[in-house]
Amino acid sequence: MKNFLSMSKSLEYSSVAIGKFDGVHIAHKKLFKYLDDNSCVLVIHKSHSKFLTPLKIREKLISKPSYKLPFKDIHSWDGERFADFLDKKLPNLKRIVVGYDFRFGKDKSYGADDLKSLFKAEVLIVPEIKIENLPLHSSIIRELIGFGDIKLANKLLGRNYSLEGGVICGQNLGSKELYPTINIKTQSFVLPGNGVYASFTHFKSRVFPSVSFVGNRLSTDRHFSIETHILDKNIELEEKTIQIEFVDKIRDNRHFENLSELKHQISLDIKNAKDILNT
Template sequence: MIVVDKKGKSKSELIRGLHNIRDRHRGNVVTLGSFDGVHLGHQHVINHLIDKSNEYGVPSVVVIFEPQPLEFLAPERAPARLMRFREKVNALFDAGVDRVFCLHFDQYLSALSAEDFCRKVLIDGLGTKYLVVGDDFRFGHDRKGDFEFLCCQGELFDFGVSDTKTHQHSGERVSSTRIRGCLAKGDVEEAGKLLGRPYSMSGRVVYGNQIGRKLGVPTANVGLRRHRTPLSGVFAVKVKLPNSAECFGVANVGVRPSVDGIAKPILEVHLFDFSGNLYGSRIDVEFCQKIRDEKKFESLDILKENIESDIACAKRIFNLS
């Protein structure tokens, strides 16, 4: 898939799998990792990658895995994603990366030794000229591939290797795990500082069970397409609509215990001063401040009272009342 700019010129490219690599894709400056969140630490790596790309005069490539390795190897222990695959790819392109190369993580890939991975992916596949790695990156079967190993491979196959120093904020390492901890506590402000931008979720508006409409507070139900979310509760939000217009609202993200107790997470957004049909449209929901935890209410009447209270609180946050 090639992403083009507004003038129709090729801008960025997503490559899925080794079988889609062509001769024109060989010869790159490369980095590898999960890049969940594309946070400040990741951006530090990407900036170094782009600098080396400019120095060598070849494209910059980020290699990612789908699903995440732990989601395949031990799904019950896999953490909630900060962003979906589509969001991650777009964030990497926005950061200035020329190409994103996605490897399908399966039994074959998990069994590859570090030596075989290096040869098949970095050498035979991408024709790596220079490799940038994060300070904690490991790969290959049993995670035996590390910085020292890559330096040896670089000497054998004539590519340079460098690692990046840990990026810190407030004296602590910036990491996806740290950001998940902030979001789990509802501290979206601190999470935004570590990400370098407000935390948001995007997705298409899908049909729900119309409970909000029956209560007089219609909601846009956003398909999250994930098994769990890194945050839950009721939030004051800012929503970017398909026409790039923005409006304020209140959102509930969780499992909607007052209605049907379903385990699959959902995101419901009530937009202030909006009328129109958003079904099928993709919207971006930015979490501005947490209002309360998700609760189970004994009746729809009590639920309606609390929703009205949440709306009033969100409007005060945005100075709308």
């Protein structure tokens, strides 16, 4: 995603949406519908955060041209400076679209309503959206994912939550004693609560039904791991990065007395995953 601040020329867009857009969830997509055909999206980006969707994924999910607006460079600006900046960068701007809770400027002292007095352009403020009586915010979705309520989180996202990670070596125990798994290490993503999930695993430009685990391996070495077992497939993996898409939680993480008990439980997890995924 290109840095909006470094764009040397004025851009000819007539409408713009501004916000963090982490998650690119249902409320964000509704906001984008108010943009015209000649529009762009400014993504206010804070570095060193745990994201629902890192920038490279956000760019794929946003249907309009999108640009990064680093928070560290603009957080101390007053409202007038922010308005002057947008006027110069987007001289043909006729509409600004933001959510009702949009804040900007030094100490976040300016709100969405302040935009109306600062800009000659039309300012459209999209009201709050609720699903199952929950306000649709990225922070709420983060909490749901962290609690393991992935099904409700997916409903608010409007898609299944997914994360990417680099493939790493595991214990080599699964293929010998249990079920073979692909182990990954990931950074910057919000992690689902510890447990076992019905999932889809993406690699080789294909999607495979799977059962995935997040948490400490309580029955073996107690180390934290993220691993996925591909259902009914023997996979020779050459990819360095894979994506896991979480559909629904099957059970919490727990300790088993021996590998035989653990293997039996995994077989039940696989059956449940197949039922959930309709495979």
